[in-house]
Each structure stands twice: as structure tokens, then as C-alpha cells.
Amino acid sequence: MKLVSLNHKDKSYCCQPQCLFIIKVVYNAALIFIQVVGVNMITDTEYKRVGWHSRRGMLELDLILQPFYRDCLRQLSAEQQQLYIKLLTCEDQDMFRWFLEAEPPQDPEITTIVNLILEHNASLGQ
Numbered sequence: 001m002k003l004v005s006l007n008h009k010d011k012s013y014c015c016q017p018q019c020l021f022i023i024k025v026v027y028n029a030a031l032i033f034i035q036v037v038g039v040n041m042i043t044d045t046e047y048k049r050v051g052w053h054s055r056r057g058m059l060e061l062d063l064i065l066q067p068f069y070r071d072c073l074r075q076l077s078a079e080q081q082q083l084y085i086k087l088l089t090c091e092d093q094d095m096f097r098w099f100l101e102a103e104p105p106q107d108p109e110i111t112t113i114v115n116l117i118l119e120h121n122a123s124l125g126q
Helices: 044-054 059-075 078-087 092-099 108-124
Strands: 003-005 011-014 021-028 031-039
Touching: 044 059, 059 078, 059 092, 059 108, 078 108, 092 108
Parallel strands: none
Antiparallel strands: 003 011, 011 021, 021 031
């Protein structure tokens, strides 16, 4: 992971655009510790980028993901927002099977966000 220094000497940000974690680098003798000290909430630019990536190659997925993105993404915790972003890195065919409940995701974190999306769509009557 490449780190980019800020003006404050003991903080760095992950330079990966999908990573919103603030980390603190702590130097202790010969060891270097990296500690997560906070998670940024999604910015307006990131929100729009996530919205673009929520548009998939399958209409069925668009009908599931777009309402959740529009109605819920801003209200989610930072951790849940990161899970949604992680979900968007998955293959369309996998997501389609998960949302049809044909098979559960292997990753328990992905299962959490899939269940949130399914609950939201059930509340909409979809």
C-alpha cells in the first residue's frame, strides 16, 4: 500500500481512491505500527463515483442497487458505506445470485450489505 504524507507528521492517507481510512503511523524503536484512527464518511465526489459504479451491466442489478444507493447510502455508517463499495467490486453474476438468494456470499461482510439491500428493497415492495 502506497502512503502519501500530509502536513501533519504522524498521519498518512491511503492513496487508493477506494480507501477512505485515515491511518496513523507510529514509530516505536525498530517497529512500525499502523493504526486506523478514523474512517472518513463518503464525500460528495465519492458519492457520485459510487453512484456511477452502482450502474451495472444487468438491468436487474440496476433495479436493486440504484434505489438503495439513492435512498440509503448517505445514512449508512462509514463501515457500511465501505462494505457497499466492496460489494461493487464483485462480479455481476455473483451479485445476481446473492440478490436472488440462490446462494449466500462467501464473505460474511458482503452478506451483511446484501441483507441490508434486500431489506430495503423489500420495504419498497420490489
